[in-house]
Amino acid sequence: MPLSRRDFLKLTALVTASAAISSCALAYRRLAGDLSIVPWTALGANDFRALNRLTFGPRVGERARFIEIGLQAWVEEQLDFGSINDFDCDLQLLPFNTLQMDANELEGISNQLFDGYDRETIPNELRQAALMRQLYSKRQLYEIMVEFWSDHFNIFIDKGNGFYLKTVDDREVIRKHALGSFRDLLWASAHSPAMMIYLDNQANEKSHPNENYARELMELHTLGVDGGYTQQDVMELARCLTGWNVRDHFWLGDFVFKDEMHDPGPKKVLGVPISGAGIQEAEQVIEMLAAHPAAAHFISAKLARRFIADEPPREIIEKAAQIFLNTRGDISSVLRVILLDGLKFAQPKYKRPANFILSSLRILNVETDAAAFNEYLLRMGQLYFNWTTPDGYPDHSAAWQGSLMPRWQFAFDLIRNDIKGTKHNLNALLEVSSTGILQDDVDAVASLLLGAPLEALRRDRLIDAVHAAGAADEEALQIITASLIASPAFQWR
Amino acid sequence: MPRLSFAPVNTAPRGDVLVVIFLRGAADVLNMVVPHGEDAYYLLRPALGIPRPDDSHARKEERSLDLDGFFGLHPALQPLLDAWQAEQLAIIHACGAPDESRSHFKAMELMERGVDNERGPASGWIGRHLAALNTGNSSPLRAVGMGARPQRSLSGSVPASALLSIADYHLGADPRALRQMRAALSTVYQDDVLGQDTLSIMDALQKLDPLNYHSPSTPYPDTEFGLALKQTAMLIKADVGLEVSAIDLGGWDTHFAQGSVSGLMPNLMQDLAGGLAAFHADMVDHISQLTVVTMSEFGRRASENGSLGTDHGHGSLMMLLGGSVHGGKVYGKWPGLREGQLVGPGDLAVTTDYRDVLSEILTKRLNNPAVHEVFPDHQPGMLNVLG
Numbered sequence: 001m002p003l004s005r006r007d008f009l010k011l012t013a014l015v016t017a018s019a020a021i022s023s024c025a026l027a028y029r030r031l032a033g034d035l036s037i038v039p040w041t042a043l044g045a046n047d048f049r050a051l052n053r054l055t056f057g058p059r060v061g062e063r064a065r066f067i068e069i070g071l072q073a074w075v076e077e078q079l080d081f082g083s084i085n086d087f088d089c090d091l092q093l094l095p096f097n098t099l100q101m102d103a104n105e106l107e108g109i110s111n112q113l114f115d116g117y118d119r120e121t122i123p124n125e126l127r128q129a130a131l132m133r134q135l136y137s138k139r140q141l142y143e144i145m146v147e148f149w150s151d152h153f154n155i156f157i158d159k160g161n162g163f164y165l166k167t168v169d170d171r172e173v174i175r176k177h178a179l180g181s182f183r184d185l186l187w188a189s190a191h192s193p194a195m196m197i198y199l200d201n202q203a204n205e206k207s208h209p210n211e212n213y214a215r216e217l218m219e220l221h222t223l224g225v226d227g228g229y230t231q232q233d234v235m236e237l238a239r240c241l242t243g244w245n246v247r248d249h250f251w252l253g254d255f256v257f258k259d260e261m262h263d264p265g266p267k268k269v270l271g272v273p274i275s276g277a278g279i280q281e282a283e284q285v286i287e288m289l290a291a292h293p294a295a296a297h298f299i300s301a302k303l304a305r306r307f308i309a310d311e312p313p314r315e316i317i318e319k320a321a322q323i324f325l326n327t328r329g330d331i332s333s334v335l336r337v338i339l340l341d342g343l344k345f346a347q348p349k350y351k352r353p354a355n356f357i358l359s360s361l362r363i364l365n366v367e368t369d370a371a372a373f374n375e376y377l378l379r380m381g382q383l384y385f386n387w388t389t390p391d392g393y394p395d396h397s398a399a400w401q402g403s404l405m406p407r408w409q410f411a412f413d414l415i416r417n418d419i420k421g422t423k424h425n426l427n428a429l430l431e432v433s434s435t436g437i438l439q440d441d442v443d444a445v446a447s448l449l450l451g452a453p454l455e456a457l458r459r460d461r462l463i464d465a466v467h468a469a470g471a472a473d474e475e476a477l478q479i480i481t482a483s484l485i486a487s488p489a490f491q492w493r
Numbered sequence: 494m495p496r497l498s499f500a501p502v503n504t505a506p507r508g509d510v511l512v513v514i515f516l517r518g519a520a521d522v523l524n525m526v527v528p529h530g531e532d533a534y535y536l537l538r539p540a541l542g543i544p545r546p547d548d549s550h551a552r553k554e555e556r557s558l559d560l561d562g563f564f565g566l567h568p569a570l571q572p573l574l575d576a577w578q579a580e581q582l583a584i585i586h587a588c589g590a591p592d593e594s595r596s597h598f599k600a601m602e603l604m605e606r607g608v609d610n611e612r613g614p615a616s617g618w619i620g621r622h623l624a625a626l627n628t629g630n631s632s633p634l635r636a637v638g639m640g641a642r643p644q645r646s647l648s649g650s651v652p653a654s655a656l657l658s659i660a661d662y663h664l665g666a667d668p669r670a671l672r673q674m675r676a677a678l679s680t681v682y683q684d685d686v687l688g689q690d691t692l693s694i695m696d697a698l699q700k701l702d703p704l705n706y707h708s709p710s711t712p713y714p715d716t717e718f719g720l721a722l723k724q725t726a727m728l729i730k731a732d733v734g735l736e737v738s739a740i741d742l743g744g745w746d747t748h749f750a751q752g753s754v755s756g757l758m759p760n761l762m763q764d765l766a767g768g769l770a771a772f773h774a775d776m777v778d779h780i781s782q783l784t785v786v787t788m789s790e791f792g793r794r795a796s797e798n799g800s801l802g803t804d805h806g807h808g809s810l811m812m813l814l815g816g817s818v819h820g821g822k823v824y825g826k827w828p829g830l831r832e833g834q835l836v837g838p839g840d841l842a843v844t845t846d847y848r849d850v851l852s853e854i855l856t857k858r859l860n861n862p863a864v865h866e867v868f869p870d871h872q873p874g875m876l877n878v879l880g
Contacts, residue, residue: 200749200800208799212748215595215805225599231838234595379657381641388743389518391598402643403655404691405662412664412674462680469676470669479670483677488685 035365036061039432040448043067048451050343052493053307054078055140057359060429060448062140075339078141079332081179089136096129098122098167103193103253106164119163124374126157126167127384131370134358145178145331147354148306150385151392152299153189153221155198157385161246165194165253166385182299182329183290186221190286191255193246199390206242206263214238216390218289224301227294229270236267240274240282296324302395303338309347310396316342348492350397353380355493356407360414360485361422363448365429368422379406404486411485415478426481438463438473442480449484504629508859509784509815510729511737512722512772513619513646515605516765516789518746519597521758521803522810523795523830523841525570526584526823530563533830537796537839541753541803543567555754560584564823568754569762572711572770576814580821581773581780583878587808587825588845589791593837595805597746600790605645607848609870618867619737620649622855625863632734633690634697639721644739652687653739654694659703659724662695697733709775714767718742722772729779736859742768745789748802769814781816784858784879786850792841795830808841811850817858817880824876849874 040060043051051058051066054074058066066074077084093099098106098121110118130150134143153174157166169192177185189195196202199213214237218229243262247254257279266275270288274281289295300320304312320337327333351359357373357380360366377383380403387393394400413419415426426445433444442463443453453459462483466476484490528534529545544551546559557565558574564586566573576582591609592600603609607618614621623636636653638644647653656662664674675692682688706727713719718740725738744761751758769785776783788811793803808828813820828834828842836842852873855861857880864873 200802203749203798203800203802205799210748210798210800210802211804212746219596220598225594225596231593231595235838379641379661381655389597389746398648399642399645402638402647402653402687403641403657404688405695406641406657408664408678408691412666416666462677465676465680466673469673471673475673479673479677482674483681486678487681488688 035059037365037429037432038064040064040444042447042452045451046344046346049346049348049493052359053343053346054144054339055362056134056144056355057362059362059365071343072340075141075336078139079179079335081139081142084138086138089133089138092132092136093129096125096132098125099129099171101167103165103168104251106167107161107252110164117163119158122164122167123157123385126170127374128370130170130384131354131358131373134354135361135368135370141335142179144306145335146174148303149174149178149185151387151395152302153185153195154387154390154392155194155385156388159388160197161253162194162198165192165197165246168192168253169194177331179331179335182295182324182331183287185331186290187283187286189221190217190244190282193253193255196244196246196255201241202245204238204242204244205261206239209235209238209242209263211235211238214241217241217286220390222289222295222298223292224294224298227292227298233269236269236274237282237285239263239265239267240269240285243279244282290329291325293321293325296321296329299329300324300334300338303334304342305395307335307338308342308345310349310398311347312342313345316345348397350400351491351493352393352395352400353377353382353407354384356380356491357410359493360411360449360490364424364426364481366414366422366424368419370421372420372422376406376410379409404491407491408486411482414485415482426477438477441477445477445481446484449481450487450489504627505860505862507628507630507736509782509817509854510725510735510779511619511854511859512725512783512785513644513737513739514765514785514787515601515644515646515739515741516745516787517597517601517741517743518789519600519791519793519805520745520761520789520809521747521751521793522586522789522808523792524751524753524758525567525762526560526586526810527557527565527567528563528586528827528830529557529559529565531830534795537830539797540801541751541797543753561823563827567759567762569759570766572763572766573812575770576773577821581814581816581818583813583818583820583822583824585811585813585824585845585850585876585878587828587841587843588811588847588850589807589809589843590847591843592791593807595791595807595837597790597805602645604788604790604847607646607851607868607871613870616649617644617646618851619644619646619739620651620653621867622859622861623651623653623737624649625866626859626861628736628860630734630736633693634728634733634735636737637725637728637735637739639724639738639740640717644741647737647739652690653737654687654690656694656724658720659698659701659727662698664695697731701727701731703727709771709777711771711774713771713775714764716764716768718764719768719771722768723775726772726775729776729783747793748798748804749800751802773814784813784815784817784854786814786854787812788847795835795839795841804838806840807836808843809847811847813850813854813878815858815879819878819880822878824878845876846871846874849876850878853877853879 137143173188173192200210201213204210215234219225243258245256245258247256269285301317304317320334323337324334446453466479527543535542543557546556546565559565605617638647638655641657643653643655713723721740728735747758789809792809793806826844828844848868848871852864855864
């Protein structure tokens, strides 16, 4: 992407200043320019819900843009993510050195020689970068899909060498293909050393097959548990995958096919005879799986559940699955159906923890380096890349309800500016609209967080309650803002 | 459907506190409660097998601990021997669910819902138990899921709260700010049971002083599992209305290098046994009002795989611990490990449905009058493992 003159000037300033600000993300944040604050108005419930599905929580500028161009143009703009200038976000990622490293370099910087391995630095940088992108990238739909595929092809980062291989998987598998073709994504994931280590395929040898990856490749990655495969298919596919391995020295961490570990005997997967073709055996199955009607249905249903409802309409799933098959798994085309035909059927979905945190930060224009959120996410149950089993963090509402306390803690810590590296500026935000009257300010904040102001009666009751507990006006606005973030309505998107 | 389910629900006396421990990932039960009397076991597990109690070629600390001449405990489960000898620990071997998908996620989903297939009720079996049993107990801590999220089994019309850490369950502010926060929260959560419950739990837990809790002579392991059991003990002793505590212990999906006598899986067993032993010791004055059950979604392949691990299998086991358990005995019909006795790709058969065990707990210990509503697909049999 060509740099604009503005970007170029920023870059020049950055290079000049780089010695002074080498590791300070907040400094990059400042260089990246302020996020514009424009006045906002109440949104209809449908528009607000759609925006909450298409972003990690709408910033005021995004609200204005959505009203200006409408759903269809918004979706097209977001799907064409390469055309969205994301220089400001990229700038903020510059301090994260490990994101662009290959496996060999990553191993090198984490190897402490006599003190073993540093297993924290690389994963934490990846987590921080993921949050920064979700917060600051203008390619919101793309980042939502990155999160979706990170769950779909979940890897627990702390298993074996996953602690550094996941960084490569994130870049070369998930981010590379997040809005591309499902076939290419599946192919890349199957050849991903991080996935191989996570699901034990490096231990899958002839005469001693290990079924772990073969099973999840069909159950979780493509066909779904009721997609028509059998235990026999799992065992045969495991044999096809014997020899798929990871280099353990020289080009360490690269994919390798070890012919001497491969079982060349005849096999049959999903009724198709396969034999004597080495690495191509499993690749043939991967092609079959990527184009399988059960996979089209399974992926479409999962996307519909993410964007529309826990129980999405059957017609939308079927239409999306048909498009999936017609386009050989073109993710953008499938999404177009789900979003343009499906969003009108959207039902409330409980925000997952990261979504809860991100939406409050984005909506209130909070400045942060995203370094201090891991502890909150851990308590809420969604520290990134920390889900141990291959099904990824759950996506149905019920899984996340029943744990309000850590969300309340976050809400109050945020508003008290008690979170390290994180600062809100409610006053600056309200400057564009404030009349100086508490009622109006509460309406403005509620409108931001919930789409529209509270009913006057409820608002006044809330103000009265806080006043009765001894809060002066400015204090009251802060407490009320925190309680709105903590409130039932804000837990849903 | 019997008419009983439409009858007005009467208040029933509260029964035992039930602690449900889910070993997630499909525990390799053949290496937990070892059938050392079966030659086939050692043929199937040349590298991973746990030596017989009298195997003179093995070092003493590597041998299984004999229970009844046929079964033996893995040496890492040694802390359970006290409860076994006190006849407060029973094992039900070769039990599990009819599902043969060998999928963790499907098997867990069905087991936590207590149903045979997706068409069954969407709520969890514990959730349905709580809904069917009116104990007149309105405590927000009636059902607690230890961890960051409440377990699937708890879902239902009675709200259940997740509890990761009692010590961290507060809003941490000065009294004045706290008063304001509380006022705002109770206003926005005016019509929301879960929010009101969270406020009440916050108040109740403030009084527990968890950091000064006196551990029993047997200390709890310093792990998430140990903390979950310790917090369960605190709630029981504080008499805050706890009826069910659901606890997870994950990491049992041992396809690779699971370890025989030491390593990955023995470490998990140490955590399990150490935690249960500490809990058993801590609960000595409450044991007559307590039932603990362990379960796992399925078992693992009878033969070891080539990577010193085991693949997904079928039959599993359950353990029961408590004052009313007829313990010191291995229950269930043993199906054997020889060819022709194994099922599917070579797995331990299931001879006892897991719902037989749970139904017996619900009926005998928890006063549940409508077990058929909890497990609608299942006609329970009784093992008489409980008094």
